[in-house]
Amino acid sequence: MRPSRDLAWETLTRYTTSEALLRHALAVEASVGYYARLYGDDEEFWRATALLHDFDYEIHPTLDKHPQDGAPILREEGYPEELIEAVLSHAEHLEIARDTQLKKVLFACDELSGFVHACGLVRPTGLDGLEPKSVKKKLKQPSFAAGVHRDEVYEGAALLGLELDEHIANVVAAMQPIAPELGLRTTADAPQE
Numbered sequence: 001m002r003p004s005r006d007l008a009w010e011t012l013t014r015y016t017t018s019e020a021l022l023r024h025a026l027a028v029e030a031s032v033g034y035y036a037r038l039y040g041d042d043e044e045f046w047r048a049t050a051l052l053h054d055f056d057y058e059i060h061p062t063l064d065k066h067p068q069d070g071a072p073i074l075r076e077e078g079y080p081e082e083l084i085e086a087v088l089s090h091a092e093h094l095e096i097a098r099d100t101q102l103k104k105v106l107f108a109c110d111e112l113s114g115f116v117h118a119c120g121l122v123r124p125t126g127l128d129g130l131e132p133k134s135v136k137k138k139l140k141q142p143s144f145a146a147g148v149h150r151d152e153v154y155e156g157a158a159l160l161g162l163e164l165d166e167h168i169a170n171v172v173a174a175m176q177p178i179a180p181e182l183g184l185r186t187t188a189d190a191p192q193e
């Protein structure tokens, strides 16, 4: 079965009700989808994978279960091994080789999407006008979005062979069109001068 993005969303929302988790899934989906387009790869498949990467987090919120105990569920739902293996590979503790472009992109977008989201939340114009420079500055402030693993952000850009600035700019551009769904303001919401 070649899963569609909409099927993955249907599965995700059956296991996940938390708004924060759904927004995280959408943010990672947008970023991974952006890279699929950039690389001319299978956007629908990549989006489905991204949507499902944390699908079991609500039912398995600890690393002794997430994401490994989600895999049999995805298998039962009929998802292909290629998707399941990519989902498993986003977790550092499973030490699965990131040997496909999809695995690399998923890993590279996971933490950074969350961090860019956090940057957008504290700006009156959300992601509009958010420069890589200011994202990098915030990465150096340990207290800002403290849950985001900085080392994984840097490792992700290196894995893609991209400068961090370029990777940040891509993720910002990817998330911008869905800013309202992510609960972010846009220039249109900013007070007029």
Ligand SMILES: [Fe+2]
Binding pocket: 053, 054, 057, 066, 067, 090, 091
């Ligand atoms: Fe995860």
Ligand SMILES: [Fe+2]
Binding pocket: 024, 028, 053, 054, 110, 111
């Ligand atoms: Fe994630």
